[in-house]
């Protein structure tokens with residue numbers, strides 16, 4: 452599309468300093484840093500939150516989708532805002548940028564676009580069904596293995612008064628049921644893992660889900676997330692590394708008879724000589740992870756880490 456007017460580029464952004472002890476404001480070269488692979492040409496305003504959400508108003512959604520692909524950002528939703536503009540939200544790595552970028556007709560126009568975004572999304576945020584943070588909340592060590600989790604999880608028996616807790620439960624329940632949120636979960640975890648890093652190289656890293664209790668649950672829950680997450684990180688999809696020989700009852704808690712391995716068969720070639728990333732929805736006592744990570748090491752894994760959507764509070 453040929454623009455009939457010159458576009459004014461403005462930026463204001465907050466970066467963390469290297470130790471992340473203090474935030475500083477920069478304007479210079481931010482657009483180069485944000486749009487480091489390609490710069491926008493059409494009208495665009497973005498507002499970026501430190502937690503990894505970027506809200507946008509664009510005159511050319513195709514161009515913006517192309518920029519997102521190039522930079523590894525994920526468009527969660529967008530819709531028509533006016534005849535000329537689309538409005539929406541995408542996810543990016545958390546903790547790198549916070550601020551805004553405008554490429555628009557004038558100072559006043561740019562400011563208005565930012566106001567629209569701030570207003571719309573502050574309001575929408577209250578209505579969000581899922582949480583969209585793209586940084587792990589915390590890490591625990593189990594048998595010396597790093598286990599990253601995205602959110603504190605308040606189990607069903609606790610009444611959730613806090614909107615964020617409800618969003619976390621929505622994400623975990625929908626993920627357990629399978630379906631559309633597998634892709635969203637994969638994108639969120641990909642961004643988190645890029646930030647946190649994993650052991651070894653992409654080539655020798657494999658993603659393996661901690662098996663559900665039945666084949667049906669396993670089939671609903673994991674194939675989509677394993678496919679996308681491994682593809683986006685460039686690591687091996689190890690969905691087929693573990694085979695459920697027969698269904699078992701759900702094993703809650705830490706009971707001394709809890710044996711999550713007894714109905715499982717392992718395909719060694721996925722595991723031997725690999726750095727394994729074990730994935731599950733929730734970490735509660737850590738017993739499932741503990742047993743599986745030991746088994747992985749017996750089968751020749753070089754290292755094991757865990758990645759979880761929630762850690763039970």
Ligand SMILES: O=P(O)(O)OC[C@H]1O[C@@H](O)[C@H](O)[C@@H]1O
Nearest residue numbers: 704733734735736737738739
């Ligand atoms: O073994 P711990 O950590 O106690 O419990 C976690 C397991 O309990 C289930 O709800 C989860 O899906 C996960 O597999």
